[in-house]
Amino acid sequence: MIGAGRGRGRIRAPRRLTMNLPLRQAFTKDEVDFEQTWEVLHKAFREIHARNASNLSFEELFRNAYKLVLKKKGDFLFEKVKQLEIDVLDNNVRTQVRRLATPTILITDTNDSSSIERRAAGEKFMLQLTKSFQEHATEAGMITDVLMYMDRISTSEGRKTSVYTVALALFRERVLQATANDELAVTILELLEHIILETIALERSGEMVDRPLIKASCRMLENLYESLNEQESTRLYLTSFEPKFLDASREYYRNEGKMLVQEADATTFCSTARRRLKEEEDRCQQSLSTNTEPKIKSVVEQELVSAHITDVINLPGTGVKNMLDNDKMEDLQNMYELVKRVDSRLKPLRDAVHKRILELGNEINTSANQIATEPPSKARQEKKDTESKGKDKPAPAKQLSQQTVAAINWVEEVLKLKTKYDKISERAFRSDNVMEKALEVSFQDFINENSRSPEFLSLFLDQYLKSSGKDKSEAEVDTLLDNGVTLVQYLADKDVLETYYHKHMAKRLLMGKSISRDVERQMLVKMKMRLGNQFTSKMEGLLRDVELSENLTNGYREHMTKLGEGVTHKIDFEPSILTTTVWPITIPESDRACIFPKEVELVKESFEKYYLSKHTGRKLTWLPHMGDVTMRATYEKGAKPITYEISGPTYCMVILMLFNEHERLTFSEIQQLTNIPPDKVTQTLLSIAVAPKTRLLKKEPMSRDINPTDVFSYNEKFEHSFRKFKVALVSEQSNKVETAEQRKETQKKADDERGLAIDAAVVRIMKARKTLTHQQLMTETIDIMKSRFHPDVAMIKRKIESLIEREYLERGADSANPSYNYLA
Template sequence: MSSQKKRNFTIEAFKHRVVVDPKYADKTWKILEHAINEIYNHNASGLSFEELYRNAYNMVLHKFGEKLYSGLMTTMTSHLHEIANSIEVAQGEVFLDELNRKWTDNNKALQMIRDILMYMDRTFIPSTHRTPVYELGLNLWRSTVIHSLKIQPRLQGTLLELVHRERIGEGIDRGLMRNIIKMLLDLGSTVYQEDFEKTFLEESAAFYRGESQQFIESCDCGDYLKKAETRLNEEIERVSHYLDSKSEAKICNVVEKELIENHMHRLVHMENSGLVHMIVNDKYEDMGRMYCLFRRVPNGLPFIRDVMTSHIRETGKHLVTDPEKLKDPVDFVQRLLDEKDKLDKIIHTAFNNDKTFQNALNSSFEYFINLNPRSPEFISLFVDDKLRKGLKEVSEEDIEIVLDKVMMLFRYLQEKDVFEKYYKQHLAKRLLSGKTVSDDAERSLIVKLKTECGYQFTSKLEGMFTDMKTSQDTMQDFYDNMVGGEASDYPSLTVQVLTTGSWPTQASITCNLPVEILGVCDKFRTYYLGTHTGRRLSWQTNMGTADLKVTFGKGQKHELNVSTFQMCILMLFNNGDRLTYKEIEQATEIPAADLKRSLQSLACVKGKNVLRKEPMSKEVGEEDAFFFNEKFTSKLYKVKIGTVVAQKESEPEKQETRQRVEEDRKPQIEAAIVRIMKSRRVLDHNNIVAEVTKQLQVRFLPNPVVIKKRIESLIEREFLERDKVDRKLYRYLA
């Protein structure tokens, strides 16, 4: 038992011996307090940190942690009051330097104190839910120094004043600013926000509100945007140098709102410098800047996109409806292409290839190009001009570029079938006259059209090329089959045999061919019909050409390239030098309109006047007389005499083409209705119209009225029937 007591005594002995000393805690704290004072007074070099740590350890171990913690708070607070006083008396620019120096010293002191009291930090503080030593030091610094009534407003004012000075171009100590801002952040994000950021943003808004007003009154749009961009970049740079990174979005929002959002409408519509002025004058840099700045604010891009769209539509509408600009179809299309190139470059260069801007451009072009019902005809005439072999030699690469651009316009057309009608006519003339720039270019365009619209769109066009190739073989065979020297007895003849379904349907215009020609034509007819059974041949004299060898007054010889009609007229002058209009008309039986154009080409075009006309005038009248022009001269041996003809169709021709297009559409609309009804069985009127429109819009935009008529026709022919209850509901009859 005694040994047990002894054992108990030895366990308790050391503790009780220390604890019973009532002066132990005070003595130990005095040692630690002295050390803390020395640390604050920069005399820490003589201290034994190991001994101090052990003292603090023992105080906590022996339950004097509360005394140690409260003593620490009192001592630190006392020193911080002294520090606050020294900062308060600092005047002018020394104020921030003093604050920064004291803050640096305080941080070092805190770290040393934390090291000494590490055991308290690890055991006493978590168990009693107290604030850790370092954090306690920061809190006391915040409440005693930073939130001192004499320091807090002064600190905020000084920081804001330095920012303002930097904004107006003065230099400041950014390193010092960075340290002070970092101090606020180290004291907690709310300290930074409440003591600086909140007021900083408010004052920035006021500053930029005033500055934007000055700018808007004195600058044009381009200069204003440059200044706004500069200010935005300055604020971003300022954040990177000494503000919290989270402040970037906030200050940018302030600048964007005050400099951009609040003045959007005025900037975009600014007279002689706004967006439309930039577009017209190719101000790519200014537009790019506008795009980048406006994309930062709500509804900024939709707003400039709408203004751009409105301008494009207005400009385009003027372009396609101005009578002066419609006089030359080729120039008309070239203007469209130039406008598209210009706007494409703007969207690519200035608007960052923004898809929404590209879509707006496309919808605008589609809108105004279809305002002119003759756009399909004009685009085909433009293609004809580029693919027709002329004086200028064009490289294949250049032709491909032009064709790609034409296809871009073609996509905008709602009446693609109208283009097809004209294109077929123009292609036919190029092929038959041998004036196409190259078969490769022609086929390239057909491939593009097929890709865009499908095989059905181009099958007949491809048939035209097939006919041309077959005709070459036919002619070769025809001459190979002529007996002996028979071929030399007749003028040389080249015939193109055209399949009726593939080529443009035209009323067969005949004329009385010269006797010299009739013989070889009959020979060919006999040969062809003998080779191919069940076929009919019909001469299309309005589509042919001829080469005539002519000798003029002084024995001067020329070879004239003329139309078949012109050949028939000129051959009459082999039997007489003077013929009246009536005599020519009676002898050739060429229709009046074609006859007048042919005579006008032969007698009224300077440098091509192989005939003379009396009375001399630009127009051909029925009372005119014509003479062979013995005095005709030309520097060229071969002289091509074109037919004077309007590039565009005459009004009756236009009406006829339109009528043919409308007739061709009827079976296509009916076929679409039947396809839809066959799969759907029952459908209401509005849905049929929507489905038909969707199916056919690749070729043309069908008129709902016409669709209704085709439905009525199908009901009459018992393909469909109306529902007995709901008259707008249709059923398919199998």
């Protein structure tokens, strides 16, 4: 049978067979005729390509191929198969596909009538191509299976690629990379890509397209490689289609972005952009490849989002500002998600929010400061406004000065703003850390913009810690205070607040206006938690003093009851014993020398005796200007006498008591008899001789002012609609807003304290480090002080200077690089 030469042209193979035969130990003893065997296989493969495999016996084919390979005919077999495949692809598949590659597909003008036609033609073409490919792949798979033995041997011998790979590569070469049409200079691949892109463009503009078809095309491209070794990166999809797709998308979104910015508002822009992203995601999953998803997304992000987001955020009327103002949570969320995609630090959005908060914050600041400086009537008007909104307590509001109103307004506005933005942050920005930080910074910025914010805050807290805030429930007050403390955290100058709060708290405690000591203590705990021990230590001292003094008073009362001294029963004496250093009270020298009426003087002496017996070596200083007195006065009115209970400041009592003994006294006489400083006398007299409702004394001449020459006498005709009433000190603010002068003083005090704190910090740092450069020392000092206030750099420099003068420090030798040494 060898070399039987069936008249075929290429008969070299049999000859080689002859040469090889003796060397081969054959599996079967039969000689194998290549031509004959190939003929069998050839026919069968044709059948397979005709999708007619069910009549074929795999075993037979396999056995034949097996024999050929055993006879070392594998290479020839491989070549033959390859040729067969080429033939099939060229003559059957390609012609089929080409038939559908009509020129209409390529027409690019968007004439409507032709576009539908074009689309149909395109789909048909795509369908045929993918179908051909799938069939070809299956057929190639079958042939590969039959030739499995050949592949196995050839790969073990280090030869080429499997039949399947070659068959697919041939498909690429013979079909995809062939020209589509005789008249057209494009390959079938290019045509296909063109159709896919066209279809995607259609889908983007909202039309329904055949996604599975695109998916099939893409899968085909994914399964084909540029080279025979099937490297991942040489997938046709990646090398050819994807770049084109991305380019086309980039172009598309660039145009869309421009158009949207020009024509649409921010809301539409955001929702469109998000929709587009979602669409592309879907598209990648359903029609293209999931590997493309990140790439196309980045294209959309770049072209649509990054390029325009800043413009959109700042769009007048519809931008972020508008969204924030109108609580457009969804839009904000859209915006947030978009910005998040392109910038993990969210800069544009952060800036916009920051700007808006600052604007609003500054508005609040100005309006608060305006109220504070407006004439009272106007302020009261404002007051009414807030009342009608149910924002404030109606009744005690009358007593509030416009300063307090301003303070409370300010804090409430700030809190309102904060609640609003907290909500936005939670709902729209998903409590994003970056955004929360930005919000915090914004609040800090504008709160610290207002130099009076520490005072305002303290006033606010004071208002609600005072028992006057009755119309709010405990829980409400609690939340308000909580919020207040939150704002305190934003303050840069915490030490200023500390000073104010200290002062306000002292007054609260002394005047007995605090709601309860428990609430005060809770408040301190809250502050301690957020601001640290150091902050509250002074305040805790206040509370401690108040308690000690209560115990002492009780002890004194018991002591007196035991002694049974009658005189003390007439006067219910309640002293507050305070440690001088803990309380923020300045004691004017002039106030100490007041001459009390006899009865009072007695009590005072007895208490002093009692106190000194308990605590030897201490000194008691009396502060009459801080005290309060309630006294009873009986007036003869016709038949029955009327007894009034009058409460007022201690000085008021001291002066009134004079008139138990004297009929008429001049101003200077009063001053001499009591030794009260003249300005205080004036103030007291104004309230008991001029103020219309509490005119306990007659004044001559009846004028509105008090002059040293005025004469005062007992007003026996005094009447008051209530049995109990209070003498309010005229011109003294019942609340504790500071005058400009006092404020300056507070500021100065705070500055002094800061100076000391900086001194201490610098010395501490230098003691630990011995030598530091100027820059390092500055940073460390600022770091330490930051929790309490933002130190002024100039101030630190001054302090360092003075420390050098006092020989705590010395300058380093190198003047180019300034440094300091610690001198022990």
